[in-house]
Every structure is written in C-alpha cells, then in structure tokens.
Amino acid sequence: MIKLFNTLSKKIEVFKPIDDVVKIYCCGVTVYDLCHLGHARSYIAWDILRRFLIYRNYKVRYVQNFTDIDDKILKRAKEENSSMKEVSEKNITEFHKDMDALGILRPDSMPRATNHICNICSFITILEEKGYAYSTNGDVYYSVFKNKDYGKLSNQNIQEQNINQQGRMTNDEHNKKVNPQDFALWKKAKDDEPFFNSPWGKGRPGWHIECSAMVKDELGDTIDIHLGGSDLIFPHHENEIAQSEAANGKKLANYWLHNGMVNVNGQKMSKSLKNFKTIRELIKAGISPMTLRYFVLTVNYRKPLDFTEDALKSASEAWKNINVALSYEDIENYKFNSFDKTLTNESIEANFAESLNFEIIQKKQKFIDALNNDLNTAGAIAVIYELAKPIKNFINQSQRIKDMEINSKEIFSLSKRFEMLKELTEVLGLQKETLIKESSIDEEEIKLLIDKRLKAKKEKNFVEADKIRSRLKEKGIELIDQSRELTTWIRI
Numbered sequence: 001m002i003k004l005f006n007t008l009s010k011k012i013e014v015f016k017p018i019d020d021v022v023k024i025y026c027c028g029v030t031v032y033d034l035c036h037l038g039h040a041r042s043y044i045a046w047d048i049l050r051r052f053l054i055y056r057n058y059k060v061r062y063v064q065n066f067t068d069i070d071d072k073i074l075k076r077a078k079e080e081n082s083s084m085k086e087v088s089e090k091n092i093t094e095f096h097k098d099m100d101a102l103g104i105l106r107p108d109s110m111p112r113a114t115n116h117i118c119n120i121c122s123f124i125t126i127l128e129e130k131g132y133a134y135s136t137n138g139d140v141y142y143s144v145f146k147n148k149d150y151g152k153l154s155n156q157n158i159q160e161q162n163i164n165q166q167g168r169m170t171n172d173e174h175n176k177k178v179n180p181q182d183f184a185l186w187k188k189a190k191d192d193e194p195f196f197n198s199p200w201g202k203g204r205p206g207w208h209i210e211c212s213a214m215v216k217d218e219l220g221d222t223i224d225i226h227l228g229g230s231d232l233i234f235p236h237h238e239n240e241i242a243q244s245e246a247a248n249g250k251k252l253a254n255y256w257l258h259n260g261m262v263n264v265n266g267q268k269m270s271k272s273l274k275n276f277k278t279i280r281e282l283i284k285a286g287i288s289p290m291t292l293r294y295f296v297l298t299v300n301y302r303k304p305l306d307f308t309e310d311a312l313k314s315a316s317e318a319w320k321n322i323n324v325a326l327s328y329e330d331i332e333n334y335k336f337n338s339f340d341k342t343l344t345n346e347s348i349e350a351n352f353a354e355s356l357n358f359e360i361i362q363k364k365q366k367f368i369d370a371l372n373n374d375l376n377t378a379g380a381i382a383v384i385y386e387l388a389k390p391i392k393n394f395i396n397q398s399q400r401i402k403d404m405e406i407n408s409k410e411i412f413s414l415s416k417r418f419e420m421l422k423e424l425t426e427v428l429g430l431q432k433e434t435l436i437k438e439s440s441i442d443e444e445e446i447k448l449l450i451d452k453r454l455k456a457k458k459e460k461n462f463v464e465a466d467k468i469r470s471r472l473k474e475k476g477i478e479l480i481d482q483s484r485e486l487t488t489w490i491r492i
Contacts, residue, residue, distance in 0.1 A: 002056065004225075005302060005374050007233060007256040008153055012374055015255065021059045023219040024050065025253070027211060027228040027236070028110070030067040031091035032076045035098045037277045037292075037307060038229065038262045038269060044293055045259045045301035045375070046227045047104045047429055052371050055427045063218045064107040065211060066092060068114050069204055074193060084194050088112075098279040101289040103429045109218055113210040117196045120205045120213040123247055124185045132246040136176045138188030138201045144181045147242050153256060154234035183239055185209045208239035215244065215252070226253035230260055230302075260304045269307070277307065287312065290433050294319040297377040297428060318385065319430075320478075324395055325388035326425065326432040328418045349409075356413055360420050363387060367424050380428060387421040390414065441475045450479070450487050 002015040026046050029039060053060050067073075068088040077087045099106070113120075124140055127133035132146050144150050144158060151158055158181060184206035189195035195202040205213075215223060221244075228237060237256065244252040261268065264275035283289060295315035299305045363383050370379030391414055425431075453468040469479055472489070481487050 002053075002372050003374055004255055004257060006254075007258050008253075013255070017058065017224050018222065018254065021061050022053055022225070023223040024060060024062045024225045024227065025211075025215045025219060025223055026062070026064040026107070026226075027232055028065040028067065029091075029095060030070045030072055031088045031095065032070065032072040033091060034094055034278045034280050036269070036279065037264075037282070040098075040102060040279050040292060041262050041296050041301075041305050042227075042229050042259050043099060043104050044102060044296045044429070046257075048297070048301075048371075048375055048377060048427075049225075049227075049257070050105060051427050051429055052375070056368075061109075061219065062105075062107045063109045063111065063214070065214050066095075066110060066112045067207065067210060068092075068112045069194070070207065094280075101283065102279070102293055103289065103431050105429075111214045111218055113205065113214070114196075116210070116213050116217060117198075117205065119217050120209055121186075121198050123209060123213045123216070123243075124205075125199065126247045127185065127243060130246060132243070133185055134178065135186075135200050138186075138203060139176055139184060140186035140200055141177055141182040142185055142239070142243055143178060144183070144242065145179055147246055149245070150242050151238065153238050153241055156234055156238065183208060183235065185243070208236055209243060211236070212240050212244040212247070212252075215240075216248065221248040221250040221252075223253050225255045225257060227257050228259075230258040233258055257301075259301045260299075263304055263306045265308055266306060287316070288319075288433055290323070290430055291316045291319050293428075293430060294322075294381070297381055300378060301375055318381075321392045322384060322388045322425070322430065323433055325391035325418070325421060328391050328395065328414065352409055353412070356416055360416055364420060364424070367427075371427070377428065380424070384421065384424055384428070384430075387417050387424070391418055391421065441472075441477065446472065446477055446489060450489065453479075454487060 003012050004015050005011070006013045024046075026043075029035060050060055050062050066088070069084060073084050073087050076082075077084050080087065096106075124133060127142065128135065128140070131143075133140055133142050135141075150156075186198060186200055186205060186209075187203050188200075189202040189204065194204070196204055215226075226237070226240075241252050263269060264273075264277065267273055267275060269275055269277065279292070282292060291312070295307075295312055296305065298311075298315060363386060367380050367383040370376040370383065373379070394410070394414055449468050449472060453465045456462070456464040456468065472479060477489050479487055479489050
C-alpha cells in the first residue's frame with residue numbers, strides 16, 4: 001500500500017485512487033527566468049511519485065501548467081524591451097532543457113494560462129452567479145467570508161488575516177475590496193499592459209483562478225493528487241480550493257502533497273542573499289545532472305533541503321559509485337561478457353541460485369516498502385547502494401588486475417544484481433552518465449604515474465601528488481586511494 005502525507009488532513013493516508021486513471025495536477029513555473037535549485041527539488045520529487053505509481057501498475061495522467069501571464073513576466077518583458085509572449089516562449093524552451101537534463105519525464109499535458117481565457121471567464125461568471133464573487137470597476141474579487149471552509153488547507157485564521165492585510169493594501173484596493181482578504185479573480189488592464197476581452201472589460205486573470213480553470217479543463221472537477229511547493233499552500237492552493245469547490249460544488253483534490261524548501265548553507269535561497277543557484281549554473285560549474293538528482297533524493301521530499309558543498313560532495317561520491325556499477329555491461333575489456341549471457345539458473349548450483357534470487361527479491365521489496373512509506377527516497381537509495389557496491393568493487397578490481405580469474409557464481413551473482421539495479425534506478429530516474437572516455441594513456445603509463453604519486457606522498461610532496469592526480473583526471477583516469485600503500489583507478 002502506498003501511503004502519502006496529505007497536507008489537507010495533516011496525516012499520512014493510504015492512497016486510494018478515484019478510478020482507473022490517477023489524475024495528478026502539479027503547479028508549474030511562472031516563465032520569466034531560468035529554473036533554480038528549488039524547481040529541481042520540486043519536480044524531481046513529483047517525477048519520483050509519478051514513476052513509482054507507474055511502476056506499481058497505476059495508469060497516470062499527469063498535468064503541469066505554465067503560468068505565461070504574470071506581473072513578473074510583464075516586468076521582464078519591459079526590462080528586455082520584449083513582449084510577454086517572447087519572454088514566455090524563451091523560458092519555456094529553457095525549462096524543457098533543464099528538466100530533460102535532470103531526467104524528469106515530460107507531463108502528459110502542459111497547458112498555458114493564456115490558452116484558457118474563455119474557460120477562466122466562464123469560471124468567474126459561475127462564482128458571480130453563486131454569490132462568491134463581485135465586480136468593481138473592471139476588477140473581480142472572490143469574497144473570502146462567503147466561504148465558511150476557507151483556511152482548511154493552511155489552518156489560517158480569516159479574522160487574523162483580515163487585520164494583517166489592512167496595512168498592506170493600496171488606497172485603490174481599499175476602495176475596491178469589500179474585505180482586505182478578498183483576492184483578485186480578474187484584473188483590469190493598465191494602459192501599457194497586454195489584455196484579454198472579458199464580460200468585465202479588458203484585463204487579465206488572477207493567478208489562482210488560472211490553475212482552477214486548467215485543472216477542471218484538463219482533469220475534471222475532482223482529481224486524485226494536487227502537487228506543489230510548501231510555499232504555495234497559502235495563499236495559492238488555499239484560494240484554488242475556495243474558488244474551485246465553490247464553483248463546482250465538489251472536492252478539488254483528495255490528496256495535497258507539498259515539498260519542502262531549499263536552503264543554501266542553512267539560509268533561505270534568495271537573490272538578495274546572493275546564494276541563488278540556477279540549475280544551468282550548477283551544471284556549467286561541473287555538477288552532473290544525475291549528481292543533482294541523487295542529491296535531491298537523499299532527503300525526504302517534505303523536509304528542507306540544505307545545499308552545502310559537503311553535502312553535494314558526499315552525493316557526488318555516492319553517485320559516482322552507483323554510476324560505475326551501472327557501467328557493468330559497457331566495459332568492453334570484460335572477457336566474461338559473452339559468457340555472462342549464457343548463464344541461467346540451471347547452469348548454477350540450485351541452492352546458490354535460489355538463495356541469490358531470494359536475496360534480490362528481498363532487496364526489491366525493501367525498495368518498494370521505502371517508497372510506499374511517503375516516498376522515502378533515502379531508504380530506496382540505500383537499497384540501490386547495496387546492489388551497486390559489489391558490482392562497483394568488482395569493476396574496480398578488474399581494472400587493476402590483468403587477466404583476473406572469473407568465477408561463474410560471481411558472474412551470475414553480479415548479473416542478477418545488475419538486472420535489479422537497472423530496474424530500480426529507472427524508478428528513481430537515475431540514468432547512467434558517460435563513464436568511459438577516449439584516452440591515449442595506457443595502463444603501463446598509469447601505473448608509472450601512480451607509483452610516482454605514491455613516492456611523492458611518502459616524501460610529503462603533496463603539491464606534486466595533487467598535480468599527478470589532476471593530470472590523470474584530465475586523461476580520463478580517476479584515482480581511488482584504498483590505503484596509504486595502495487591506489488586503484490577507473491576510467492571516467
């Protein structure tokens with residue numbers, strides 16, 4: 001049984017789909033800039049959810065929107081002497097590049113707010129007719145106090161919000177709103193802004209109503225799961241619930257899942273603190289996409305993720321070991337490859353094969369149990385590492401020892417582990433990254449340089465030792481110090 005923490009109920013619940021197809025809506029990006037580490041954390045988490053549901057034989061329809069009209073987009077268009085559409089199109093293209101690099105499956109549908117204006121207007125009209133919305137001088141607002149359930153997702157107190165909002169409103173808003181907490185469904189167009197025609201005149205939709213309309217258009221009145229970052233709980237998701245349930249007379253979503261925020265060295269990531277990290281910047285700095293993905297998976301999706309050099313280095317080393325293991329079938333000089341394919345349960349001692357198969361099945365179940373438990377990716381990764389370790393050790397050993405004798409039982413064991421490793425890493429979206437590079441350096445030269453480096457280390461000439469390590473790395477050779485006297489290597 002898959003169990004998920006439901007923000008609405010504030011507890012872990014057994015997941016029960018509405019029908020044969022699991023309907024999921026994920027709040028997408030406002031396309032005014034490149035995606036950052038926070039986006040990576042969110043969309044990797046939901047990619048795991050989707051992949052795991054499919055792995056467990058659920059049919060899934062996954063929808064993720066683009067907010068392509070917004071104050072931030074309009075501001076960026078002015079800064080770039082461009083148009084809202086040009087800014088949006090450019091950043092949608094860049095979004096796909098980043099998500100593809102991180103191995104995130106593309107959604108089944110990616111609606112844009114600007115393509116749903118007619119349905120948004122119809123949605124607002126229904127709210128007016130039911131008494132939940134009112135218009136004033138070209139603007140339309142949702143009347144929060146007409147909804148007795150408002151605040152049920154975030155546990156916000158309406159009266160307290162009302163008081164807090166008093167000092168934040170402009171004079172213009174004071175004149176238009178019945179209550180400070182009321183939020184915009186439709187905004188009257190300013191003279192220098194793009195606009196759409198509506199029953200209330202020229203204008204554009206509010207942010208919250210966009211998602212409500214797109215959920216209804218793409219998935220219907222009630223969906224299984226609604227996803228987003230914890231920063232969207234209030235006001236965005238709270239307002240979505242209020243307007244959707246008021247208009248449709250039905251529950252918007254059965255399960256609400258929210259991921260934790262990203263910190264950098266213990267501080268909230270923000271441009272003002274100059275610790276803002278885009279996905280593009282991190283990859284250009286030499287951090288591989290799968291290292292980033294692995295790093296995100298080391299922490300439960302609901303908890304804050306602290307981006308530090310030490311944490312990233314640890315993730316990089318761990319992923320490197322798994323990546324080496326995933327290269328098992330690609331190393332051309334492994335003489336056992338052709339023999340490997342001929343091995344069957346019948347060619348190996350029955351007791352050995354049975355014991356091994358039981359062990360592999362147990363690891364698979366442990367992996368499933370971890371993800372069943374509110375997407376415990378750290379637990380799932382632990383299983384991955386258990387499977388990868390003996391494969392990685394064998395590969396390193398075979399690189400070191402020429403004409404190494406190969407035991408058929410060992411090959412069989414490695415092959416079975418590798419098959420399961422490939423299956424489970426696919427569920428986590430971890431994709432093998434290029435390990436082998438063309439290198440002109442031969443094994444004899446590698447050995448000579450390693451010996452030279454060991455000598456330098458004994459003489460405490462660490463500058464020279466580091467130079468040799470760097471030289472080898474440039475030629476595609478990664479050194480692994482097993483002890484003070486023994487250094488092994490792999491091609492990277």
